[in-house]
């Protein structure tokens with residue numbers, strides 16, 4: 001995973017709530033067995049509407065998505081994170097995220113930042129009036145800065161550390177392989193095995 | 196002073212350290228073809244084996260055809276299935292492929308073999324893994340990176356969730372099913388209401404439900420954002436499990452039951468939040484919008500978006516009605532459907548098929564309506580056929596199909612056409628979920644069957 005310390009870029013205002021992962025990437029794009037190249041599926045149904053915000057060339061360079069509450073609810077498909085990342089997003093800001101999506105995003109170095117709805121409204125208004133207006137998402141300081149405004153955001157220390165260091169979870173867990181082996185030795189016999 | 200979920204959690208902590216998530220041991224890892232290929236690739240690239248193939252089991256469900264057991268027409272779907280077969284063979288993972296008697300939707304396949312047991316931890320790269328919570332298991336959906344993590348280590352780092360109780364109070368009204376209860380609950384608490392919580396469904400109504408009904412409720416925990424949805428195991432649970440293929444036998448059974456009986460929330464345990472649903476107020480319930488929280492009693496009319504106080508909800512309702520092609524004030528019973536789908540991990544079990552067949556018996560599916568009945572697994576299909584349910588469906592004019600996810604998400608050819616409207620026993624009414632441009636109303640199996648007969652949203656009580 002790439003390290004994430006701070007990111008500055010333009011933002012896309014997505015004025016929608018309950019953006020479920022079926023909207024982020026519909027099921028037909030989930031048949032692939034690769035981990036990259038999912039940008040064509042990103043919001044594919046909505047992108048058929050020429051007025052959809054991602055079709056506006058003014059936002060072509062944007063790397064931060066700002067959405068309404070309950071972003072990424074529904075299906076566990078990590079493809080939703082891959083599609084956002086492959087499109088060029090490094091950060092998604094919303095008042096609330098679906099849990100599984102949030103977990104997936106942080107594992108893939110796509111930073112998901114929860115800000116209150118009034119901050120989101122302010123970011124929407126700002127990037128609607130100036131699509132090139134830059135937003136800085138500073139993970140080290142746990143802060144979002146846009147023009148004269150600064151908003152603090154929360155992220156647990158452990159997730160933050162992993163992102164800042166770009167650490168791989170499996171490698172971290174395998175440092176405790178002995179503890180896993182010890183746990184396994186004490187499992188009750190009545191627990192099912194498939195074989 | 197622990198909740199049921201805390202007891203299961205604590206029994207699985209491999210390692211716990213301040214400022215870090217707990218490392219949880221995973222007892223059972225379920226796999227399917229859609230969310231696993233990239234995880235196996237990751238293992239291959241890192242040269243890692245599957246740590247516990249004996250705690251891992253796979254099935255084919257999302258892409259499989261339901262009109263035959265031989266040909267997967269779409270080459271991309273076929274490749275995905277073939278990739279799963281190759282991966283399982285290479286890494287020594289047991290697989291129930293298309294045509295196998297145990298093949299089926301992953302959350303039907305696990306319980307039916309007795310693999311889903313009280314007090315275990317179960318994960319799957321699939322959000323409806325919450326289904327298994329009905330047995331008092333701590334079961335939750337994970338992403339593909341986590342699938343790889345579990346394959347490699349049989350553990351997952353997890354932050355301790357908050358605890359919520361959902362208390363079902365009051366008396367269940369006749370004709371009301373588990374599906375109506377969970378749809379009514381989600382409409383009450385909203386799609387984000389359970390975010391950050393593991394919930395426990397409690398109360399006499401839950402205790403009276405069959406395992407199938409409990410699974411329907413736990414299945415939809417994720418639709419209101421909960422991490423997992425547990426139900427305390429009891430005699431109903433034990434009776435359901437006893438004798439199943441992977442259930443403990445002999446002395447091990449007795450030891451297991453003794454342990455399982457301890458899996459109840461302690462009297463003095465404190466939940467971080469409690470929610471109450473008065474079931475005596477619940478009648479057959481359907482959705483009108485594009486998320487599972489946008490639901491109403493079948494007796495009601497389509498709500499006016501202006502009636503929502505919250506601006507985001509108002510905007511969401513406006514968008515939903517435009518997408519669904521519905522007008523505020525229109526009676527739900529006047530909504531005409533094109534397709535009825537009975538199936539999925541929510542309502543594709545034997546009891547669900549019996550409920551639908553009970554309504555359809557001696558009746559006909561309305562002209563112009565297509566009804567698909569897709570058993571949740573090959574075993575459910577066989578059991579239904581042994582009871583003659585297939586006859587009831589085909590005589591009524593419904594299609595009796597092979598097991599799989601099918602029109603729940605339309606990865607196989609079973610999809611709605613743009614603009615088509617369905618009454619569906621599945622769990623998600625998202626835009627395009629059942630096919631691009633398709634419009635979905637979530638319903639219970641009896642409502643699905645009555646709707647098929649009338650051609651409009653209807654309950655069995657509406658039939659003469």
Ligand code: SF4
Pocket residue numbers: 256257300301302321323539540541599600603604621622
């Ligand atoms: S039946 Fe539907 S919800 Fe269940 S696993 Fe399959 S696609 Fe997912």
